[in-house]
Amino acid sequence: MSLLEVSDLHVKVADREILNGVNLEVNPGEIHAIMGPNGSGKSTLTNTIAGQEGYIVENGDLRLNGTSLVELEPEERSYAGLFLAFQYPVEIPGVTNMEFLKTAVDSHRKQRGETALSSVEFIKDMRALVTKLDFNPEFLKRGVNESFSGGEKKRNEILQMLCLEPKVALLDETDSGLDIDALQVVAKGINEFRNSNNAVVLVTHYQRLLNHVVPDYVHVLLNGTIVKSGDASLALDLERKGYAWLEQDTSP
């Protein structure tokens, strides 16, 4: 059984159809990249899977480990093992990263019928994790994304992903706006995360992240449908040729 299954997904946002029949199958151990020009529906796809309000599923289904997500609340999808790294992570002033992470981790533990971790234990785990990722430990004491640089915000998403150990991680343009160093740190985090039981879906504009995190499949999303799928070499083709040639292919 595939981990994430998107079948014939039709989604409306503010009464406009953005996705019209997306199909995607992601198996354990796989990395998928979804590419496409601005406005093709990439963020709509990830937001819909995560259950953002206002994204109305008109038709089709979303399944994680065989369970349909469509009727689930965002937190229930999280418990089911879904993670979304945001394109624009928001600030929560006054709430420290440590506190936020612990609250999230404890919520997940509670769902699994486990007791909350002791603060001492948690802090120890987090320090180890942060060091492994080459983050400054001070990171944990700061307010969630509060006056973080663009790169720091994206790293913070990776940290949250590693903490929550989801089955499927959707990364929405986590590479955009990163300098070379930050890009490598983020890539390291993703490679650290992946194993034969989980899966990663990268939404990206550029080939450059894919040099560090090599995808098994690359899909091109255009005008609300996946028009082409291939292996990692497709990303290189896109880098060279752009999207126009695909647009012509699909026009009726």
Place this chain on the structure above:
Amino acid sequence: MTNNIATTPEELIRKEYTAGFVTDIETETFPPGLSEEVVREISRKKAEPEWLTEWRLDALRRWEKMEEPTWAHVKFPSIDYQAISYFAAPKGDKPKSLDEVDPELLRTYEKLGIPLHEQKILAGVEEEPSQPRVAVDAVFDSVSITTTFKETLKEHGVVFCSFSEAVQSHPDLVKKYLGSVVPKTDNFYAALNSAVFSDGSFVYVPKGVRCPMELSTYFRINAENTGQFERTLIIADEGSYVSYLEGCTAPMRDENQLHAAVVELIALDDAQIKYSTVQNWYPGDENGVGGIYNFVTKRGTCRGARSHISWTQVETGSAITWKYPSVILRGDDSIGEFYSVALTNNRQQADTGTKMTHIGRNTKSTIVSKGISAGHSSNAYRGLVRMNPGARNARNYTQCDSLLIGSECAAHTFPYIESRRQDAIVEHEATTTRVSDDQLFMCRQRGIEPEKAVSMIVNGFCRDVFRELPMEFAVEASKLLEVSLEGAVG
């Protein structure tokens, strides 16, 4: 999901106002009404000296000529002052020790989580030496039930007792300082309080003494149709330090009840007073029926050089709050601080803030106000910073933030600045934010349920103020916000 804040309301369990129970106890209550005779009777009950009876009567005569203030941003039907009873107390003589206290009363405080047994706290200290001890004065309706750790405090020369007791044991201090910070004609409610005040707490910390434990008073309104009019007086002599905490609750009733207290603080040279309040009076139900009218006058005077007064308040209760803890910075180099979290939900109304009056040279004041509005509530910050002509190099910093939850509530800011000096530095920063859909979605995506998410966001918003609270109060305050926000989401 009808509101801006996404959730499923049916999943949310509405918590009760847990302090809303009534203690079934025989009470002696005066019949409703206010007259010279009532004032004399209160004074007689407390065996007060003649001067104090006269002081009360003078206040009453002046109050009769005064009018209720109408400038606050609150609305309520006019109060019939003749329909209120001005004295209520559990029957019988004041208990001499805890053994004599009615078990029903002891149960009440147990239920509220207020420690009246000294040994219990002491036992805790043996295991956890870091845990500070707290002395408690428990005021039930119009009288003080008991005051703990009096003997321990006495060894350090600290006087901590009920106000009525202080009138008997330390008449000179009472006479010298009563009304010296809040004159009896200061305002309508202060005048009313001056005429009919019942119990409250009295603290005197002698020269150079650092009070060895936190002092606290726990106010409980129980009787029906009564008002509570307590009076608190805290004097910190030269070079002394005291931290004082105040908490309050009341039963859930459909009628509004009046609470009009007066608190006076006096800090002499190099003295410091830290006054913290967690106010959780019954706020009324979600339709605005019932609840306490909390009309309180709190003021401190930094009388001595280098003295320091700070007010920290967490206001989550009351149907209406009208309260401006203030500092008069008379001594040179004195410091005044006001840290406030005011949360209103449902139909609650709050008009709260502070006054910083700079008189001495090099005086400094800091104001940090965090207003949180939810439901259909209205929350106003009102503050005055006044730089008098003699206040050379005075400075003030004000930060005033509002957080909105939902779209039916309101936040207002009324800052007044009166500066008579060219060299005064007055800074004012204000922000208004709301708990955004994006914040909430991010939390939920990480598995944090909406109510927990809102309370976490609100707690983060209040962090600057909570930092100022003593440890055990900070925890209580944080929990209180969670309860008060019940039903605010959805």
